[in-house]
Amino acid sequence: MSLTVSEVKDCAHLARLGIEERDVGSYAKDLSGMLDLMTQMSDLDTDGVEPMAHPMDQVQRLRADVVTEQVDREKFQAIAPQVEAGLYLVPKVIE
Amino acid sequence: MYNKTIAELAKGLRSGEFSSVELTSAFLDRIKQHRSLNAYITVTEDLALQQAKAADLRLATGEAELLTGIPMAQKDIFCTEGVKTSCGSKMLDNFIAPYNATVVAKFNDAGAVMLGKLNMDEFAMGSSNETSYYGSVKNPWDTHTVPGGSSGGSAAAVAARLAVCATGTDTGGSIRQPAALCGITGLKPTYGRVSRYGMIAYASSLDQGGPMTRSAEDSAIMLQTMAGFDDKDSTSVDLPVPDYRAGLSNSLEGLKIGLPKEFFGEGLNSDVAATIEAAIDECRKLGATVTEISMPSLKLAIPAYYVIAPAECSANLSRFDGVRFGYRCENPADLTDLYTRSRGEGFGKEVKRRILMGTYALSAGYYDAYYIKAQKIRRLISEDFKRALSEVDVMMGPVTPSTAFGIGEKIGNPIEMYLSDIYTIAINLAGVPAMSVPAGFAKGLPVGLQIIGNYFAEDKLLNIAHQYQQVTDWHLRIPKGFE
Numbered sequence: 001m002s003l004t005v006s007e008v009k010d011c012a013h014l015a016r017l018g019i020e021e022r023d024v025g026s027y028a029k030d031l032s033g034m035l036d037l038m039t040q041m042s043d044l045d046t047d048g049v050e051p052m053a054h055p056m057d058q059v060q061r062l063r064a065d066v067v068t069e070q071v072d073r074e075k076f077q078a079i080a081p082q083v084e085a086g087l088y089l090v091p092k093v094i095e
Numbered sequence: 096m097y098n099k100t101i102a103e104l105a106k107g108l109r110s111g112e113f114s115s116v117e118l119t120s121a122f123l124d125r126i127k128q129h130r131s132l133n134a135y136i137t138v139t140e141d142l143a144l145q146q147a148k149a150a151d152l153r154l155a156t157g158e159a160e161l162l163t164g165i166p167m168a169q170k171d172i173f174c175t176e177g178v179k180t181s182c183g184s185k186m187l188d189n190f191i192a193p194y195n196a197t198v199v200a201k202f203n204d205a206g207a208v209m210l211g212k213l214n215m216d217e218f219a220m221g222s223s224n225e226t227s228y229y230g231s232v233k234n235p236w237d238t239h240t241v242p243g244g245s246s247g248g249s250a251a252a253v254a255a256r257l258a259v260c261a262t263g264t265d266t267g268g269s270i271r272q273p274a275a276l277c278g279i280t281g282l283k284p285t286y287g288r289v290s291r292y293g294m295i296a297y298a299s300s301l302d303q304g305g306p307m308t309r310s311a312e313d314s315a316i317m318l319q320t321m322a323g324f325d326d327k328d329s330t331s332v333d334l335p336v337p338d339y340r341a342g343l344s345n346s347l348e349g350l351k352i353g354l355p356k357e358f359f360g361e362g363l364n365s366d367v368a369a370t371i372e373a374a375i376d377e378c379r380k381l382g383a384t385v386t387e388i389s390m391p392s393l394k395l396a397i398p399a400y401y402v403i404a405p406a407e408c409s410a411n412l413s414r415f416d417g418v419r420f421g422y423r424c425e426n427p428a429d430l431t432d433l434y435t436r437s438r439g440e441g442f443g444k445e446v447k448r449r450i451l452m453g454t455y456a457l458s459a460g461y462y463d464a465y466y467i468k469a470q471k472i473r474r475l476i477s478e479d480f481k482r483a484l485s486e487v488d489v490m491m492g493p494v495t496p497s498t499a500f501g502i503g504e505k506i507g508n509p510i511e512m513y514l515s516d517i518y519t520i521a522i523n524l525a526g527v528p529a530m531s532v533p534a535g536f537a538k539g540l541p542v543g544l545q546i547i548g549n550y551f552a553e554d555k556l557l558n559i560a561h562q563y564q565q566v567t568d569w570h571l572r573i574p575k576g577f578e
Contacts, residue, residue: 018439027448041472051471056286075193076419088418
């Protein structure tokens with residue numbers, strides 16, 4: 001099975017992942033190789049098998065609804081690329 | 096003194112033979128001397144000396160723990176407050192973590208000294224440490240070969256005595272494979288045993304942190320500090336932590352070892368196979384019995400893993416958006432351009448490959464065929480393990496099909512690189528613990544024996560590894576040039 005150049009571009013768009021035009025072909029080739037590997041999975045009959053999402057089949061734990069964390073905005077924003085007046089700055093979204 | 100174990104160093108620190116400051120300085124000197132290995136991304140010299148001074152004070156008051164004053168290092172995937180935490184990526188090259196991972200906090204509480212942050216494959220995606228933004232790490236046994244990955248910096252640093260011990264993380268073999276290729280002892284605990292809080296996520300249902308040390312006893316000491324329930328990790332398992340050193344001296348008389356025949360088939364290098372067989376013979380001499388077993392679903396572990404891990408990675412790595420922290424591209428035209436270019440410029444090729452694969456496997460129309468199918472196979476693999484481990488106490492086999500390969504040898508062929516994880520990946524899918532123990536050499540390069548146990552049977556694995564290390568000296572060997 002192979003992945004086309006346009007499918008690679010679609011996935012890159014979905015993931016908001018910039019890839020260089022000159023690299024698209026090599027990604028298509030590598031991903032097609034991975035898909036070949038994955039198609040081996042169809043050799044195994046898995047009808048009636050329950051999908052396994054967690055090694056211990058553990059469910060998410062609940063905790064009491066109490067405040068345990070204090071957000072230190074200044075500390076966290078100190079590592080942000082661009083901040084002003086306590087707000088994260090991004091390019092203008094609404095004209 | 097850099098050849099001593101944690102227990103020996105702890106004794107020396109208490110008897111006044113040397114101070115933690117002296118010990119730490121000796122390691123910092125060695126790190127400088129062997130910078131060409133590229134094992135460290137960041138050396139935290141000032142912090143280390145500060146922690147060493149504090150440790151000496153604590154030792155003087157008699158309130159010290161075994162790890163107090165011991166110079167160790169953290170894989171650069173663990174967040175360390177106030178210290179760069181890069182995860183081997185350009186994306187986080189400017190990231191100064193604002194908090195400590197639980198594992199880091201636990202070592203701090205124990206009074207351990209952090210020498211620095213260790214090199215690794217970018218976001219832990221790789222088997223050779225060649226995907227790191229900071230360049231390849233060299234294997235101290237042969238500097239033309241890779242140390243393995245993704246915890247390659249950890250393995251190289253411990254093997255070269257640039258740290259007494261180190262942390263690693265293992266998603267598909269990333270502790271055990273580099274441990275095997277560098278001739279050290281690496282333990283991947285049961286999923287949920289060690290907190291993942293502050294450990295930068297790659298594939299959350301597979302990732303697990305663990306100790307990388309020279310001996311099994313050191314591994315037990317480190318795990319004692321690392322293990323335990325953590326409220327901050329929703330997948331942490333709430334079970335008591337046993338005393339991992341208590342059972343180290345137990346006899347192996349009557350131990351039942353299973354050898355999965357799938358681990359000894361085609362593709363296994365004959366020198367590695369001979370070394371592993373000799374190691375198993377050694378266990379027989381210690382009183383163990385050996386039977387062949389079968390794990391029929393094992394052959395599908397690699398395909399299932401390369402659906403599940405990239406799928407989880409594509410979701411986890413969506414947080415790197417150039418807005419709140421990490422790399423941001425220059426002059427973004429609009430918000431989409433900001434996301435797309437920041438991610439495009441910040442991530443390396445292997446990470447992009449896995450994000451793309453994961454996005455594809457999770458996209459509409461393919462979700463059932465790939466993702467759900469892989470999760471069903473994961474269940475079958477885990478049932479294989481449960482069945483096998485109800486018949487035998489542990490399983491043994493090789494960690495890797497060959498010894499360390501050359502730098503540059505496989506990086507151009509990702510599929511070939513993935514296939515080299517054949518013996519480690521299934522363990523993560525099942526979630527059971529496994530160890531790599533130095534078992535000898537093939538043509539001058541280290542070989543690792545893998546010991547796989549039942550859920551939460553880390554004490555059993557450590558016991559076997561320790562007993563094996565009482566009758567062998569492979570774990571004591573030092574690479575040439577690092578004596």
